[in-house]
Amino acid sequence: MLLFTSSCINNNERSFNSLFLAFNKWFFIHHPEISNNFDSYTFYIKNKKGDLDYLNEYSFDIKRFNLELSQIQKENLTKNSYHEYISLNEKLNSLS
Numbered sequence: 393m394l395l396f397t398s399s400c401i402n403n404n405e406r407s408f409n410s411l412f413l414a415f416n417k418w419f420f421i422h423h424p425e426i427s428n429n430f431d432s433y434t435f436y437i438k439n440k441k442g443d444l445d446y447l448n449e450y451s452f453d454i455k456r457f458n459l460e461l462s463q464i465q466k467e468n469l470t471k472n473s474y475h476e477y478i479s480l481n482e483k484l485n486s487l488s
Contacts, residue, residue: 405469405470405473407463407464411457411480412476414457415457415483419483422453454488455488458488461477461481461484464477466478
């Protein structure tokens with residue numbers, strides 16, 4: 393039983409870390425003014441922000457991140473990941 397509980401906690405931690413990295417990558421692509429990234433895709437994103445298709449995709453991405461975050465049990469995260477979870481949740485709420 394202990395092994396099963398331990399593997400669930402590790403899986404939860406891995407899921408969160410994967411989500412956190414994916415969000416950070418997505419965030420810096422969709423908010424290029426924060427980074428020094430000047431590649432062509434970032435330029436495209438920066439210039440599409442008023443486009444309805446872009447806004448719909450952006451909104452869908454936020455909802456998807458919220459859904460994935462809601463499936464992670466924050467009580468089973470390490471202390472550092474727990475704080476990152478809270479930060480990510482607050483950031484997603486501010487972007488919605």
